[in-house]
Amino acid sequence: MAYKLKELDYSILQQCMHCGMCLPTCPTYDTTKRERNSPRGRIALMRAVADDKISITQEFADEMSYCLGCLACETACPAGVNYAVLFETARSDIEQSKINNSLTRNFWRFLTLRGLFMHPRALRSAAVLLRWYQQFGIQSLVRKCHLTTFLPANLRRLEPQTPRICRKFSHQLIAAYENPMEPTTYRVALLTGCMQDLTFSDVNRDTADVLLANHCSVHTPPVQPCCGSLHGHNGETELAARLARRMIDLMPPENFDAIITNAGGCGAHLRHYHNLLADDPQYAERAREWDRKIRDIHEWLIQINFRPPHAAPAETPLHVTYHESCHLAHGQKITQQPRELLRSIPGVILTELPESNWCCGSAGVYSITQPEQSANLLDRKVKHILATGADVLATSNPGCHLQIAAGLECAGSTITLIQPITLLARAYRNEKKIPITS
Amino acid sequence: MPIVESIIHRLTEIVGIANVLTKIEDVLPYGFDGTATFEHLAAAVVFPQNTAQVAACVKLAAEHKISIVTRGSGTGLSGGSVPSGDCIVLCLVQMDAILEVDPRNLTLRAQCGAITAKIDEAASVHGLFYPPDPGSLKISTIGGNVAENSGGLRGLKYGVTRDYVMGLEVVLPDGRIIRLGNACVKDVAGYSMKDLFIGSEGTLGIVTEVLLKLLPRPAARRTMLATYERMEDAAETVSAIIAAAIIPCTLEFLDQMTIRCVEAYAKIGLPTDCAALLLMETDGHTAAVADEAEKMLAIAKAHGAREVTIAANAEESMKLASARRTAFSALARMRPTTILEDVTVPRSELATMVSFIAATANRHQLQVGTFGHMGDGNLHPTFLTDERDTDEMHRVHLALDEIVAKTLALGGTITGEHGVGLAKKQWLRQQLGDDSYELMRQIKHTLDPNQLLNPGKIFD
Numbered sequence: 001m002a003y004k005l006k007e008l009d010y011s012i013l014q015q016c017m018h019c020g021m022c023l024p025t026c027p028t029y030d031t032t033k034r035e036r037n038s039p040r041g042r043i044a045l046m047r048a049v050a051d052d053k054i055s056i057t058q059e060f061a062d063e064m065s066y067c068l069g070c071l072a073c074e075t076a077c078p079a080g081v082n083y084a085v086l087f088e089t090a091r092s093d094i095e096q097s098k099i100n101n102s103l104t105r106n107f108w109r110f111l112t113l114r115g116l117f118m119h120p121r122a123l124r125s126a127a128v129l130l131r132w133y134q135q136f137g138i139q140s141l142v143r144k145c146h147l148t149t150f151l152p153a154n155l156r157r158l159e160p161q162t163p164r165i166c167r168k169f170s171h172q173l174i175a176a177y178e179n180p181m182e183p184t185t186y187r188v189a190l191l192t193g194c195m196q197d198l199t200f201s202d203v204n205r206d207t208a209d210v211l212l213a214n215h216c217s218v219h220t221p222p223v224q225p226c227c228g229s230l231h232g233h234n235g236e237t238e239l240a241a242r243l244a245r246r247m248i249d250l251m252p253p254e255n256f257d258a259i260i261t262n263a264g265g266c267g268a269h270l271r272h273y274h275n276l277l278a279d280d281p282q283y284a285e286r287a288r289e290w291d292r293k294i295r296d297i298h299e300w301l302i303q304i305n306f307r308p309p310h311a312a313p314a315e316t317p318l319h320v321t322y323h324e325s326c327h328l329a330h331g332q333k334i335t336q337q338p339r340e341l342l343r344s345i346p347g348v349i350l351t352e353l354p355e356s357n358w359c360c361g362s363a364g365v366y367s368i369t370q371p372e373q374s375a376n377l378l379d380r381k382v383k384h385i386l387a388t389g390a391d392v393l394a395t396s397n398p399g400c401h402l403q404i405a406a407g408l409e410c411a412g413s414t415i416t417l418i419q420p421i422t423l424l425a426r427a428y429r430n431e432k433k434i435p436i437t438s
Numbered sequence: 439m440p441i442v443e444s445i446i447h448r449l450t451e452i453v454g455i456a457n458v459l460t461k462i463e464d465v466l467p468y469g470f471d472g473t474a475t476f477e478h479l480a481a482a483v484v485f486p487q488n489t490a491q492v493a494a495c496v497k498l499a500a501e502h503k504i505s506i507v508t509r510g511s512g513t514g515l516s517g518g519s520v521p522s523g524d525c526i527v528l529c530l531v532q533m534d535a536i537l538e539v540d541p542r543n544l545t546l547r548a549q550c551g552a553i554t555a556k557i558d559e560a561a562s563v564h565g566l567f568y569p570p571d572p573g574s575l576k577i578s579t580i581g582g583n584v585a586e587n588s589g590g591l592r593g594l595k596y597g598v599t600r601d602y603v604m605g606l607e608v609v610l611p612d613g614r615i616i617r618l619g620n621a622c623v624k625d626v627a628g629y630s631m632k633d634l635f636i637g638s639e640g641t642l643g644i645v646t647e648v649l650l651k652l653l654p655r656p657a658a659r660r661t662m663l664a665t666y667e668r669m670e671d672a673a674e675t676v677s678a679i680i681a682a683a684i685i686p687c688t689l690e691f692l693d694q695m696t697i698r699c700v701e702a703y704a705k706i707g708l709p710t711d712c713a714a715l716l717l718m719e720t721d722g723h724t725a726a727v728a729d730e731a732e733k734m735l736a737i738a739k740a741h742g743a744r745e746v747t748i749a750a751n752a753e754e755s756m757k758l759a760s761a762r763r764t765a766f767s768a769l770a771r772m773r774p775t776t777i778l779e780d781v782t783v784p785r786s787e788l789a790t791m792v793s794f795i796a797a798t799a800n801r802h803q804l805q806v807g808t809f810g811h812m813g814d815g816n817l818h819p820t821f822l823t824d825e826r827d828t829d830e831m832h833r834v835h836l837a838l839d840e841i842v843a844k845t846l847a848l849g850g851t852i853t854g855e856h857g858v859g860l861a862k863k864q865w866l867r868q869q870l871g872d873d874s875y876e877l878m879r880q881i882k883h884t885l886d887p888n889q890l891l892n893p894g895k896i897f898d
Contacts, residue, residue, distance in 0.1 A: 080702070
């Protein structure tokens with residue numbers, strides 16, 4: 001994988017023939033109507049860097065930071081431009097130029113990208129501290145005493161949105177190896193993610209349950225590193241490659257029929273380990289095998305012809321609308337499977353969400369780095385959700401989940417957020433409570 | 439004249455500081471449009487918010503003899519909005535209001551930056567219809583459509599942009615604002631001045647507002663897909679449908695290369711093993727649609743169609759039309775550079791032209807994908823090449839010259855809907871002949887004696 005635009009295979013840059021089909025689908029172009037904030041404008045800038053027409057300037061770095069990386073442009077692009085690779089290479093080039101370096105930024109990046117998200121045990125320990133902070137009333141005390149004013153402005157604004165850390169993490173809910181009651185047809189590995197593990201470990205349990213209900217034996221290594229998507233999207237290609245190797249060693253792809261992910265943001269990255277490891281003679285072939293085995297949970301269930309549940313997830317019918325995670329819809333092109341799954345659940349009435357595949361503004365750390373644009377997109381999303389009149393918003397990415405939950409709460413809405421797989425798991429569980437009729 | 443700091447300052451006074459871009463990172467993405475291989479850096483990009491600001495910018499430019507290149511969304515396919523010389527780009531995308539839909543007169547008034555698809559959406563709220571549908575309709579602006587006199591998939595039955603323009607507001611090269619045309623269906627007061635500006639490619643004036651004619655929305659629509667083993671059979675089918683005095687709304691042709699590229703992107707199950715396909719659509723009164731569809735199906739079968747399938751519903755029809763609109767961009771999957779042509783011939787000559795294109799590409803060892811609006815004789819042979827390969831680019835130019843010569847010999851035109859711009863100006867004199875060519879230049883000189891509006895486009 002190239003670390004600089006100049007090292008990149010030039011034909012990837014040439015693939016863009018600047019027809020403009022991407023413009024109406026780009027959330028930042030839609031906001032500003034400036035070409036530089038559009039996919040083809042950004043690609044033109046990247047090409048200018050590769051051609052030595054411009055250098056990596058602060059403006060260039062700012063522009064790449066303003067891009068959400070939502071990949072809506074990839075869905076729109078008939079020419080098949082690989083924007084994800086262009087974007088990640090540009091960000092990597094920027095990091096190497098050190099143009100963005102500052103003490104604070106370096107500190108936070110060191111703490112997160114090199115520290116916590118390289119060491120899963122340390123990440124869980126930090127989360128335990130955060131849990132205590134939330135549990136023992138310290139958080140409310142800090143808020144009452146306005147101690148949050150000591151935080152940097154961006155974090156202060158986001159402090160009320162700090163995710164609730166789960167009482168138990170995935171390894172405390174899922175055994176390393178679980179077998180279905182009925183005969184095993186598939187052997188799968190389950191990725192528990194980072195945010196998903198800390199804040200939605202119950203969704204991981206639900207995922208395991210749904211897999212078990214569909215004849216899959218489930219292997220869930222108790223300690224899993226970050227998949228590296230965070231590093232890849234933030235210009236730390238070398239770290240991303242290191243994590244990819246660890247992941248492959250931990251869950252050797254040759255041992256499984258599929259490696260299952262339930263977080264849209266991780267999945268898009270997980271499918272492209274061969275890009276990261278193509279030059280590594282030891283891992284290149286295994287990375288290709290890994291990419292072939294990666295399946296989003298919704299995709300996998302449809303592929304194996306999953307069993308539709310015969311009970312409903314709740315006592316009363318649920319009006320559900322579905323928000324698509326960008327990296328599930330645009331990054332992995334998985335759009336129909338989650339809907340099909342939702343439609344299969346008795347008692348779920350699915351209403352389409354207008355602009356369902358338009359970014360909610362979460363986009364990794366975008367809400368921290370670009371708070372204003374992130375808030376614009378969240379407002380737009382919340383308005384559409386409220387207009388559907390749904391009681392439940394289903395979405396399958398922890399980032400979207402947290403962002404939209406905060407937005408809905410802010411709007412005083414009582415709409416609940418549930419990941420589709422949880423609705424399915426609840427329906428399966430309820431089967432045991434009701435006698436099967438017909 | 440070079441664009442100095444003081445002029446930039448004056449521009450910021452007119453449109454506001456946020457609406458003038460001069461940094462390299464801001465301006466570079468305005469150095470091209472949807473056309474391959476043309477690129478040039480402007481000195482500044484300016485975003486006027488209303489007609490008065492456009493006029494003020496033009497006056498300032500005229501005063502200092504600075505050239506102006508007008509731009510909408512930059513999706514043009516002849517290099518019409520690529521900057522030239524030391525110029526400022528006037529980008530009109532922020533003047534995008536749809537001002538009025540008048541169901542009593544069947545008209546719609548909009549600012550130049552309104553997006554084409556939004557115009558039809560606004561019309562449809564009243565059960566009305568704006569037919570011109572260029573491939574880029576989701577992002578192209580109506581001002582750009584008027585400047586290029588854009589066509590689309592429905593040209594055969596519904597005509598092109600010109601057929602729907604009833605009135606224009608135009609800023610002249612000296613900054614005067616004029617209004618041409620009106621909401622009257624009949625108007626023969628003097629020369630039809632608005633027609634001079636339609637298709638003038640930004641060289642005579644800047645269109646800032648349009649008054650458009652609307653039609654009642656057709657009650658029914660039927661879409662069919664016919665597949666062929668031989669490209670010529672598809673072309674013969676089109677000629678036979680026209681000869682049978684049937685005017686469907688769409689008769690689109692795609693050759694095998696194009697079908698494969700479109701299918702690779704859209705994944706809608708197009709047959710990738712046939713040599714060509716025709717996408718046929720008829721619309722109008724329910725009974726007439728049923729009758730026409732039946733006749734077209736029979737003609738297609740009689741002319742060697744392997745299979746004819748009928749779209750099951752409106753959604754399927756829309757998918758087919760949307761997929762077809764991606765043809766040009768989808769062809770870019772194959773090679774780094776796509777050189778798109780726009781030659782148009784009388785419909786009786788389609789089969790000859792289609793075979794000639796294939797033979798020419800073959801002779802020069804070039805990859806070509808041909809698609810187009812066959813119903814109106816408009817073809818888009820697209821050469822798939824690499825601009826860095828000078829030898830291959832040379833062969834592309836030879837092939838283009840031959841295709842143009844053949845087109846003109848068959849009584850055709852070098853451009854059916856993309857305009858001359860930069861891409862086709864080398865062949866304009868060849869088509870028009872010296873006298874017509876000079877007359878065109880005289881008009882330009884009369885209206886824009888200092889050559890300030892879009893200089894170097896259409897002719898030097």
